[in-house]
Amino acid sequence: MTHQSIFEPGMIVRHPSEKAWGLGQVQSSVGGKVTVNFENVGKVVIDETRVNLTIVSLG
Numbered sequence: 001m002t003h004q005s006i007f008e009p010g011m012i013v014r015h016p017s018e019k020a021w022g023l024g025q026v027q028s029s030v031g032g033k034v035t036v037n038f039e040n041v042g043k044v045v046i047d048e049t050r051v052n053l054t055i056v057s058l059g
Contacts, residue, residue: 005032007048009026009029010026011057012026012058013026013036015053016051016052017051021038021039021044022039023038023056032049033045034053
């Protein structure tokens with residue numbers, strides 16, 4: 001079964017437990033892995049099954 005992500009490039013998100021990372025823009029979402037470019041830490045790959053990113057804006 002293929003994982004269908006709700007995250008699309010351009011969306012603005014926050015990491016629920018890493019507030020200091022600031023806002024992040026989704027770069028890509030493939031196979032349950034979301035690459036996000038955060039203001040204060042740069043690009044981070046997030047596993048959707050482990051972290052519930054909060055959508056701030058649909059971009």
